[in-house]
Amino acid sequence: MAKLQKSIDKRNALIKATIELVNNNGFHAAPMSKIAKMANVSPATIYLYFENKQDLVNKTYIEVKAKYTQYAFATYNDRLTVEEGFEAIWKRIADFKCKDSENAMFLAQCDNTPIIDETSRQEGIKHLQPLLDLWERGKSKGIIKPISNYILYAYTINPLSFLMMADKRNGFQLDKTHIEMAYQAAWDSIRVN
Amino acid sequence: MAKLQKSIDKRNALIKATIELVNNNGFHAAPMSKIAKMANVSPATIYLYFENKQDLVNKTYIEVKAKYTQYAFATYNDRLTVEEGFEAIWKRIADFKCKDSENAMFLAQCDNTPIIDETSRQEGIKHLQPLLDLWERGKSKGIIKPISNYILYAYTINPLSFLMMADKRNGFQLDKTHIEMAYQAAWDSIRVN
DNA sequence: TATGTAAAAATGAATGTTCATTCACTTTTT
DNA sequence: AAAAAGTGAATGAACATTCATTTTTACATA
Numbered sequence: 513m514a515k516l517q518k519s520i521d522k523r524n525a526l527i528k529a530t531i532e533l534v535n536n537n538g539f540h541a542a543p544m545s546k547i548a549k550m551a552n553v554s555p556a557t558i559y560l561y562f563e564n565k566q567d568l569v570n571k572t573y574i575e576v577k578a579k580y581t582q583y584a585f586a587t588y589n590d591r592l593t594v595e596e597g598f599e600a601i602w603k604r605i606a607d608f609k610c611k612d613s614e615n616a617m618f619l620a621q622c623d624n625t626p627i628i629d630e631t632s633r634q635e636g637i638k639h640l641q642p643l644l645d646l647w648e649r650g651k652s653k654g655i656i657k658p659i660s661n662y663i664l665y666a667y668t669i670n671p672l673s674f675l676m677m678a679d680k681r682n683g684f685q686l687d688k689t690h691i692e693m694a695y696q697a698a699w700d701s702i703r704v705n
Numbered sequence: 706m707a708k709l710q711k712s713i714d715k716r717n718a719l720i721k722a723t724i725e726l727v728n729n730n731g732f733h734a735a736p737m738s739k740i741a742k743m744a745n746v747s748p749a750t751i752y753l754y755f756e757n758k759q760d761l762v763n764k765t766y767i768e769v770k771a772k773y774t775q776y777a778f779a780t781y782n783d784r785l786t787v788e789e790g791f792e793a794i795w796k797r798i799a800d801f802k803c804k805d806s807e808n809a810m811f812l813a814q815c816d817n818t819p820i821i822d823e824t825s826r827q828e829g830i831k832h833l834q835p836l837l838d839l840w841e842r843g844k845s846k847g848i849i850k851p852i853s854n855y856i857l858y859a860y861t862i863n864p865l866s867f868l869m870m871a872d873k874r875n876g877f878q879l880d881k882t883h884i885e886m887a888y889q890a891a892w893d894s895i896r897v898n
Numbered sequence: 899t900a901t902g903t904a905a906a907a908a909t910g911a912a913t914g915t916t917c918a919t920t921c922a923c924t925t926t927t928t
Numbered sequence: 929a930a931a932a933a934g935t936g937a938a939t940g941a942a943c944a945t946t947c948a949t950t951t952t953t954a955c956a957t958a
Contacts, residue, residue, distance in 0.1 A: 519907085538819045540733030544944060554909045556946075565944065624817035624870070626731045659886045662877045666864035667890045674859040677817070684855045693852045697860045701894035712933085737918055747935045749920075758918065 523561050525551035530572045531618045539569065539627045570632040573622045576615045581639035583608045588642060594650040595699075598668075601643055602698060605669060606691050609676040617680065620673045643669075656702050668698040716754050718744035723765045724811045732762070732820045763825040766815045769808045774832035776801045781835060787843040788892075791861075794836055795891060798862060799884050802869040810873065813866045836862075849895050861891040 529550035533542035544565055548555040562568040584605045588597055609616040622628050647664050650656030656664070675694060679686035722743035726735035737758055741748040755761040777798045781790055802809040815821050840857050843849030849857070868887060872879040 522908095536819065538733070539731065540820070543942075545942090555944085556910075557908055559945070560907065621818050625814050626729065627733070657886075657890070659890070660877065660883060662868060662871045662875075663864075663883065663887050663890060666867040666871075666887070667860065667894060670864055670867045671856075671859035674863040675855060678855045678859075682855075684853065690853060690856065693850075694856050694859070697850070697852070697856060697894040701860060701890040715934095736916075738916090748918085749936075750934055752919070753933065 519561075522551070522553060522557065526553065526558060526561060526568065527572045527575060530568055531576065531614055534569070534621060534627075535614060535617050538621075539625070566629070569622075569627060570629050572618070573628045573632050574635055576618055577636035578639060579612075579615060580605075580608055580619060583612075585642050588646075590642075590645070590649075594646065594653060594655045595703075597646050598650070598656075598699070599695070601646070602668060602695060603691075606672055606694070609672050610679075610686055610691070613676055613680060616673070616676055620677060623673075654704055657704055659702075664702050667701040671698065712754075715744065715746060715750065719746065719751060719754060719761065720765045720768060723761060724769065724807055727762070727814060727820075728807060728810050731814075732818070759822070762815075762820060763822050765811070766821045766825055767828055769811055770829035771832060772805075772808065773798075773801055773812060776805075778835050781839075783835075783838070783842075787839065787846060787848045788896075790839050791843070791849075791892070792888070794839070795861060795888060796884075799865055799887070802865050803872075803879055803884070806869055806873060809866070809869055813870065816866075847897055850897055852895075857895050860894040864891065 526547065529547045530542065533546055533550065544555050544558055547568075548558055558568065562571060584601055587604055588600050590597070592600060622633075644661050647656055647661055651658050671694065675684070675686050675690070678684040684690075719740065722740045723735065726739055726743065737748050737751055740761075741751055751761065755764060777794055780793045780797055783790070785793060815826075837854050840849055840854055844851050864887065868877070868879050868883070871877040877883075
């Protein structure tokens with residue numbers, strides 16, 4: 513137990529350090545030596561947990577993505593109405609982006625650059641299925657516009673990434689009021705009038 | 706003339722090579738040697754045109770951003786109604802993202818990572834003023850929802866980046882029909898009912 | 899409970915490579 | 929023929945990864 517526990521701690525520390533360094537400096541300025549130092553570990557130790565740098569970043573991505581989707585769907589179940597379900601998922605995602613912005617920023621960077629493998633990217637997308645199912649339900653009931661899931665995603669979930677980045681970088685405050693306004697915009701963009 | 710002409714060609718070739726390599730491999734895998742080779746130039750020549758790698762990327766970003774905003778506002782003038790003006794700008798931006806996706810992808814990557822200086826980022830934002838002015842006009846006339854410009858941007862312009870990426874990466878086709886649907890979603894999300 | 903020891907985990911210091919940048923020199927332009 | 933532009937090869941630093949060694953752990957035995 514002690515041994516296993518210690519190992520998981522080191523692994524977590526490495527993943528945390530990776531996220532922090534990639535967020536602040538970018539992949540190109542996140543050397544293994546710095547990651548090791550930030551995780552209080554020898555550079556050589558990283559290779560006990562991960563094959564190489566690419567593997568470290570891929571695994572970090574998948575892990576963060578899993579945490580994200582788990583959080584997103586925690587309050588959702590398919591007994592909810594389409595509108596209730598959508599609001600539940602959307603607000604959880606908004607919540608995640610606000611409260612866990614370190615992780616959210618890392619995902620945003622991975623999703624917009626070629627730093628992770630295509631395979632790992634695909635792996636990360638899988639977990640989104642419940643939302644796609646909900647949208648299909650909404651479309652078949654005539655509640656949600658009959659348009660591509662890509663567009664639905666682009667106009668509801670994706671804007672949250674932009675708003676989170678704006679919050680982190682500029683003077684914009686992604687607070688309760690703005691979240692509520694953003695939710696209205698999201699829903700207005702996809703609902704059938 | 707001959708001399709100046711030649712210089713501009715080299716500079717353009719360097720910028721083009723930078724965009725292509727950063728798009729395909731990411732900043733971390735776009736070495737100066739490859740950029741030089743792709744531009745048919747000696748590595749040393751890059752330093753006649755740019756201070757260093759950071760400067761090359763910053764300048765590339767600013768140049769591409771300028772091209773982008775120039776294209777975006779080419780058909781706009783403030784005599785248009787709010788709705789006409791918005792549609793004009795939005796569709797030009799959509800057009801740019803479709804037709805010049807190399808440049809658009811480069812901007813998306815820069816806007817979501819720390820590869821360019823904060824100063825250069827600010828520089829790039831300046832040119833967006835006409836759109837912000839249009840939005841203020843729309844808000845004061847009660848045509849556009851009275852919400853932060855960040856949210857307006859997040860729900861109208863930013864989704865286009867996501868859709869373009871989806872088009873480049875997955876099977877999604879950002880064609881005329883989808884553009885039209887996306888425009889409706891964009892307008893529905895910000896207009897007052 | 900204390901002790902010895904083999905396996906596992908961890909390490910700091912190499913290693914070899916890649917890279918950004920510079921330099922001494924050549925070619926082109928004026 | 930002086931100045932400007934361009935070059936390929938050199939330079940030194942930074943990096944990912946490996947290696948030889950040390951430390952820690954697990955646990956059998958007394």
